[in-house]
Amino acid sequence: MKKEVRLLFAQECKFVAGAASLEQIPLLKLPEVAFAGRSNVGKSSLINAITGRRTLVKISSTPGRTQQLNFFNLADKLMLVDLPGYGYAKQSKVKVAAWNQLIRDYLRGRPNLRRVCLLIDSRHGIKPNDIEIMELLDDHAVPYQIVFTKMDKVKTPPEPILTKPHAAMMHERFWTSSDDKTGIEELQTELASMVNIK
Ligand code: GTP
Numbered sequence: 101m102k103k104e105v106r107l108l109f110a111q112e113c114k115f116v117a118g119a120a121s122l123e124q125i126p127l128l129k130l131p132e133v134a135f136a137g138r139s140n141v142g143k144s145s146l147i148n149a150i151t152g153r154r155t156l157v158k159i160s161s162t163p164g165r166t167q168q169l170n171f172f173n174l175a176d177k178l179m180l181v182d183l184p185g186y187g188y189a190k191q192s193k194v195k196v197a198a199w200n201q202l203i204r205d206y207l208r209g210r211p212n213l214r215r216v217c218l219l220i221d222s223r224h225g226i227k228p229n230d231i232e233i234m235e236l237l238d239d240h241a242v243p244y245q246i247v248f249t250k251m252d253k254v255k256t257p258p259e260p261i262l263t264k265p266h267a268a269m270m271h272e273r274f275w276t277s278s279d280d281k282t283g284i285e286e287l288q289t290e291l292a293s294m295v296n297i298k
Pocket residue numbers: 137138139140141142143144145146158159160161162163164165166167183184185186249250251252253276277278279280
């Protein structure tokens with residue numbers, strides 16, 4: 101890994117704000133990269149793995165752990181945004197519906213959102229609610245890339261099966277595991293390319 105990339109991720113990463121509703125989303129200037137995906141796919145774990153901090157973000161085996169948008173400032177250069185999961189969660193229907201609305205409102209209307217990492221569980225592949233989010237991002241021209249998670253759980257790396265072109269999807273894909281750190285350096289390098297790390 102390049103020294104600049106290592107130095108970027110060795111710097112401080114701090115929780116700056118949480119937002120449970122649209123009005124609470126803070127006005128921030130840094131470029132943002134959001135981590136989106138179904139409940140339990142490993143969004144919060146991946147942020148911990150990327151930042152090399154085990155306890156920055158709380159994780160849980162119960163789907164529905166992250167209940168608000170959480171903003172983490174990396175080195176005053178990049179904001180990492182942990183989103184609640186969409187789809188199934190061990191939470192009330194009302195809560196899940198509210199999160200889904202909040203995620204969609206954020207993803208389609210955030211001026212400084214530069215990139216979305218769309219996490220897909222390597223064991224399960226792309227599901228209909230992932231496609232819905234892809235289409236929302238396509239419609240609003242928000243660049244996104246597919247990041248497979250939990251690679252330590254599968255023998256062969258999955259390929260995304262897509263039935264139609266997606267305008268805002270970036271070509272490069274990532275295959276990661278927060279447990280054994282597969283692909284973490286590659287993802288760090290990609291994210292570092294979004295900021296001026298000099
Ligand atoms: P919500 O906030 O509920 O939407 O979940 P999330 O997407 O943030 O997932 P989280 O990081 O909380 O992880 C969910 C579960 O998956 C936890 O039990 C993690 O330990 C596990 N997990 C996350 N990443 C990996 C991985 O790379 N490999 C394995 N084996 N387990 C993982």
